[in-house]
Amino acid sequence: MGAPQARFVRLAETDRARVTIRVDGVDVEALAGDTLLVAVLTYQGWLRRSEFGGEARSGFCLMAACQDCWVWTEAGDRLRACDTPVRAGLSILTEQPDTSWPIRG
Amino acid sequence: MANPRVIIIGAGSAGVRAAQTLVEGGMRPIVIDESARDGGQIYRRQPEGFSRPKSALYGSETARAEALHSTFDDLKSRIDYRPRHLAWNIADGHVHVVHEGASDALPYDALIIAAGATDRLMPVKGWHFAGAYSLGAAQIALKAQASAIGRRVIFMGTGPLLQLVASQYVKAGAKVVAVLDTSPFSAQIKALPKLIARPDVLFKGIKLVAGLKLSGVPVLRGITPLEIHGDAETGVTGVSVRLASGEIRRFEGDAVGLGYHLRPETQLADLAQCAFDFDAQTRQFRPRIDIDGRTSVANVYLAGDGVLTQGADGAEISGRLAAFAALADLGHAMPDSRINTLRQDRARMELFREGLAEAFPWPHSLAAGIPDEAIVCRCEGVRASELRGVALEKGASELNRAKAFSRVGMGRCQGRYCGHAAAEIVAAATGLPLEKVGRLRGQAPVKPLAISTRRVDS
């Protein structure tokens, strides 16, 4: 697999402080003030997969209305990427961490 | 009433002006807002640490944005402002508000709901691929995050936001492949007598299109969307449309911004049990209000684009009017001449709103042509064939019945993005008038609610 293809393009405000987050176990450099959605999509092309079609999804409305950008923290909590600001050390997964979820939660 | 409890939901244009008016009337309202910062969608503030000047964000509306922001900054010490609070339900005279995992029930003597609007969408085959966004999303990416939704962006739909976002993208240095507008130019000409109610806004709109064309972006009107090309892994790769001439054209791009004007966020009004009426012009059900924003439910008022798409200026007026109505109903003396002026202004906004709806009509006739395999409900992955199937074979000609049988509108977004189109598809398939097909009933929670939420009693 090659390097992921970013979806979003930064047009300005690139002088902000660097913040490192983890996406599916990989370190990704984001900028302070990024939403999680923008941080992930300036690195790769998707945020999650549809539960039913399995296709890649990358959010839709960016205003917390469509609910198509929910990801998981490594600890198994839910996060809506479009209105979650990045913070150093945030570690997210684009798929549910453990399919034996009801056992360990 | 000694200290009436007044709650405003939403800190956008309408909510801020409502709060200001209430404070001027001697109240200390609670202002609940889901966002971390005030301003709503239109005058959304960029995060701390961003340095672009306001003029780069708000263009010709800079002065209005600044005025709204500074009004709210001044109000903060005189209101009970609760940012990042979600009003998830309304029942028995209480707004249920969740913040950081704690849900509180706030009683009210008057409730002003200024919940704003979201993009109105008509499905097109392929709109579930990664890289397909609402127009509002495209604008937020730029305004609040200084980013474009893709390397080569196609804008498709109709409404005043279409050209505006496209030109904002061009100005910010993004590559815009094309602007594909379903409305024919003739509709805009026909709407002129109403649009002239706000000559300044009309002129700005004309300038936008001219500017886009000058920068070499094709602006095509009267198109019919056919398909968003792409695949499940890469996402969007292009868009095909039928031009007004009948010719089929394909545009290559990795992102699409879609939208057909706006639809009000009416779930809270629905939960408050406000009556709705069918609006034949825009083909949607809307909460019934009087000129000041009073609903059918005592002490519940609606303002802003959350009830009538009169835009940001209109929202400021309707926010003030709703606050005056609440004050009057609480027994305060009213400045009649001021209210009369506001009502006259609102009437002008209303005329302009009608003009916009005429100039950029909701393309309901597209519903019949949506291919069977196209996804209608992005949340649940419900295809047009399934929706038509339950309508035709199972007699589900009422929308909530069609939802029960097909799952359309049953997902996380609760039909915000597919509900209007789903009703059109059922109406087209059955031959019934849209009014008879009805609307999706609002159900709590307004947004997903964490199971870890715990009740607190303030």
Add this chain to the structure above:
Amino acid sequence: MSQPVRTDVIIVGGGIMGAATAFFLRKRGRSVALIERGLVGQQASGVNFGNVRRQGRFLPQLPLANRSRAIWGRLNELLGEDAEFLPSGHMRVTYNDEMTEKMVTYAADARHYGLELEILSGNTLRDRFPYLGPEVRAGSYAPLDGHANPRLAAPAFGRAAKREGAEVFENTEIATVEKDGEGFRVEATDGRVFRGAQLMISAGAWGNRLSSQFGEAVPLETHGPQMAVTEPVPYALETVLGVSTNLTHEVVYLRQVKRGNIVFGGGNRTLPNLDTRRAFVKPENTLSQLTQITRIVPALNRLNIIRVWSGVESYLPDDIPIMGPSGKVSGLHYAFGFCGHGFQLGPGVGDVMAELIDTGQTSTPIDPFLISRFQRAQIL
């Protein structure tokens, strides 16, 4: 004036009871008019939890529940539609010894009615259901029970009845029911008249308004169930779970559908409005349920709910339904007031009522459910 609709049997009320009875009557060759005020299966039949559960029922109801369970097993074949019945197992759990003891006794008694229940506790319970919370003490597992989709089951019966030749009248509200020399005369609010030799009232929460017209008023109460559903997550909870408790607020039940959403309900109910036909969910009830479901499955705490709903259910003071012939009028039958546990019974009630209407008797005992029990109570 148009001619009255004439059939052997008129059924007023198109919930799962009425629709299933119409279907089985057609199978017996009787002509049927099924009359529904709204749409078939829209009220209690459509909004309930979807439990296909036998355990925990009033013991004399088990023969009926068993007959119904047998029909659930061949429902798709009978109706030609999928109501998403999953015989994936059902378990009641307890939080204390007192309830566990009751559960053990119930399991022993249920065996006499042909319902095998497995009592699990300690390591056996934890090994088989590792996701259960630490408060859970014991479980009563019913391997052959499960769940189905209430939004689909009653409408599927309605459509199947229609395909079999029943006349189905939706959006038809009945104003008066009476018996004269020619049999039953049923008149709708719009003036349409229906005539039949026999009449069945299966109008749920509205049943009492009609039975009263025959002098058989019953103390029917209405309640709105409080339901909710989560976002979809991987299918992992096959077993339907419910709490066995004496405390209303602790009552909660949950099931995961194959698509991944987890449906739950229980606890306090609300008072519906019978005229607007609407019932609401009290936010406080939802919040209470959120606490309670995580006592059974703590992992649910990570998820979101995306929708709540209610509906109109009818209850009787003794918590068992009204089912069987009228105590006063020959040819008149009732099947309503299923006290929040009618969904599983629906197919069986339809089969039994059709048998009763067609032959005058039934091979499954229903004596405890006769409406005459309330007349007797009045006389006493």
